[in-house]
Amino acid sequence: MIGTEDLELLKPELVFVDIDAVDTEDLFRQMQARLDSMGYIKDNWLDAMLERERNYATGLQTPTIGVAIPHADNCVNKAYIAVIKPVKPVTFQPMGGIGDEVSAELVINLGIMREGGQVEMLQALMRIFMDDAAVADIMAQKTPNDLVATIKAHLA
Amino acid sequence: MKEFRILGVCGAGLSTSTTVARTLQVGMQERSMPAQIRTCSVQEATGTIEGYQPDVILATVATTSFENPSDSKVFSGVPLLTGIGSDELLDEIVDYLKSKSA
Numbered sequence: 385m386i387g388t389e390d391l392e393l394l395k396p397e398l399v400f401v402d403i404d405a406v407d408t409e410d411l412f413r414q415m416q417a418r419l420d421s422m423g424y425i426k427d428n429w430l431d432a433m434l435e436r437e438r439n440y441a442t443g444l445q446t447p448t449i450g451v452a453i454p455h456a457d458n459c460v461n462k463a464y465i466a467v468i469k470p471v472k473p474v475t476f477q478p479m480g481g482i483g484d485e486v487s488a489e490l491v492i493n494l495g496i497m498r499e500g501g502q503v504e505m506l507q508a509l510m511r512i513f514m515d516d517a518a519v520a521d522i523m524a525q526k527t528p529n530d531l532v533a534t535i536k537a538h539l540a
Numbered sequence: 541m542k543e544f545r546i547l548g549v550c551g552a553g554l555s556t557s558t559t560v561a562r563t564l565q566v567g568m569q570e571r572s573m574p575a576q577i578r579t580c581s582v583q584e585a586t587g588t589i590e591g592y593q594p595d596v597i598l599a600t601v602a603t604t605s606f607e608n609p610s611d612s613k614v615f616s617g618v619p620l621l622t623g624i625g626s627d628e629l630l631d632e633i634v635d636y637l638k639s640k641s642a
Contacts, residue, residue: 455552455555478618480616502555503559
């Protein structure tokens with residue numbers, strides 16, 4: 385179901401397991417430093433992300449864990465999907481303004497380009513989040529390489 | 541049966557609305573309800589609703605964040621992303637569409 389091209393969006397250089405952030409702004413700042421050094425994002429990325437999150441929050445409480453899928457358009461140089469497993473959960477507001485604040489243990493940042501494969505990937509990831517065993521397996525991984533391998537195994 | 545029109549609305553009209561709309565389309569197929577989908581950003585929503593006249597709108601932004609100039613029924617699409625309450629929502633939408641076409 386997930387094409388090779390989409391699977392290629394998941395790579396260890398875009399998986400961060402060592403970010404310790406006090407809030408979403410802190411998280412985005414730390415992500416910006418890393419994504420910018422690899423050339424994925426434009427100068428307006430941080431402002432665009434903060435504004436989007438403020439206006440249209442992206443916290444999602446799934447049956448298993450809290451996740452967030454922050455993203456913004458027109459601030460990306462090349463399509464990417466970054467996966468962040470923060471050192472401690474980061475509080476996000478709930479998408480659609482419904483429900484409680486979400487304590488996000490996993491953050492997926494979609495670097496969106498039109499005609500990109502990110503939508504298929506988002507859909508597939510959301511399916512994984514509904515599966516207790518898959519989530520437990522993914523959350524048990526400690527390194528970017530292991531996280532990528534485990535997520536890919538559950539996508540296949 | 542008439543083909544129903546579904547509109548997904550999200551902040552940019554790219555990712556979450558498309559994800560929600562596709563999940564809905566699969567759910568409609570499973571329930572034998574023919575449906576076509578379109579997505580747009582919240583900024584485009586009012587104009588798109590006027591032109592497209594969707595039967596159902598699924599929003600991943602607050603349902604109060606855009607004007608709805610038609611009689612389209614607006615649902616939160618978030619359950620289709622999280623899986624919590626997604627079957628119930630799909631059944632509710634099907635019931636609504638059936639009552640509308642009856």
